[in-house]
Amino acid sequence: MFLLEPVGLGRAENDVYLALLDAHRATVDELAARVGGSGPAVLATLARLSATGLVNRVGPAEYMAVSPEVSVAALVRRRKSDLARLQERIDDLARLRPRGPVDGGGCVELLDGDDAVLTGISRLQFAAKSEVLVVDAPPYLGGACSPNIAELAQLASGIRYRVVYAPEALATAEDADHMRRCAEAGEQARVLADGAMKMAIADRSMAILPCSYSHPDPSRRWLVRPSALLDAVVACFESQWARAVPISAPAAEVSDRDRELLALLSSGMKDRTIARAMGITDRTVGRRVTELMRLLGAETRFQAGVLAARRGWL
Structure with a gap:
């Protein structure tokens, strides 16, 4: 079968995606053995599939295919007439992976297990027609933050993103680099040093959040539909957004890196956390920081943040 040709993907992407659907979850080496390719070639193919939203990375070394009825439908909307042939064959793709049970009643659905959570997050993002709101904070599947590759595809298709980052979301240079890539693609980004509460909201009509903030389990999330509860979740996001420090367009007086450093500093992050996020x-x-304080005429770091904000550097 060569089902992904209409969306602009080649034979390699087609074979790796179908192999991953069949395996459900697999490492690069396992996929290379299935398709008869080399590890580096399969890894490059997985990167292209991730960029289209067809594949998710599960932890540092394992991958999982996004269910076809979620990911391919999003590609159909973006490709329109070019995807007419693929639309006729979506049912063929869907049969390659069994669907889990979905509770259609009530305003809350339990997403139980890594697969259910990843599918729910993909469904939320690709269901958005105008805006996605995100608080990027622990708990994380696999114990560590992973880049949201689907966001870049959605930004390219015109979906707006407002994202509040907790310090843990910027713990490595790779994390911070992905944030910068998303910001350059149109994401509105802010940083909140304390009290970030994880959530994702699509069009204010669907949200996903941990089942508990006091005893968080990354593999168990609530999917919330329109209700008073969803209204409260949206209000909680807006409260965090208002408290967070913006990372906005560059100011003429300072470099992009200085502006990023000041934003992280003003959010309350410590030097060591800032260093990890910026890769320095x-x-x-x-x-x-000492040089910027001298430039601003500030005597304390707090005062430096205030003066930087007044100059429009944040």
Whole structure:
């Protein structure tokens, strides 16, 4: 079968995606053995599939295919007439992976298990027609933050994103680099040092959040539909958005990196956390903060944040 040709994907992407659907979850080496390719070639193919929203990375070394009825439908909307042939064969793709039970009643649905959570998050993002609101904070599947590749595809199709980042979401240089890529693609990004409550909301009509904030389990989430509860979740997001520090367009007086450093500093992050997020050393952070304080005429870091905001640097 060569089902993905109408969406602009080649034979390699087609074979790896179908193999991953059949395996359900697999590592790069396992997929390479299935399709008869090399590990580096399969890894490059997985990167292209991730960019289209067809594949999710599960932890550092394992991948899972997004259910076809979710991911392919989003591609159909973006490709329109070019995907007419694929639309006729979506049922063929869907049969390659069994559907889990879905509770259609009530305003709340339990997403139980890694697969259910990943499918729910993909469904939420690709169901959005105008805006996605996200608080990127623990708990994370696999124990660590993973780049939201689907966001780049959705931004390219015109979906707006407002994202509040907790410090843990920017713990590595890779995480911060992905944030910068999303911001360059149109994401409105802010940083909140304390009290970030994880959630994702699509068009204010669907939300996903942990079952508990006091005892969070990354593999168990609530999917919330229109209700008073959903209204409260949206209000909670807006409260966090208002408290977070914006990372906006660059100011003429400072570089992009200085602006990013000041935003992270103003959010309350410590030098070590800032250094990890920016991929530099603690000493470099301390030295540049001292230089910026001198440039601003500030005596304290708090005052530096206030003065930077007044100058429009944040």
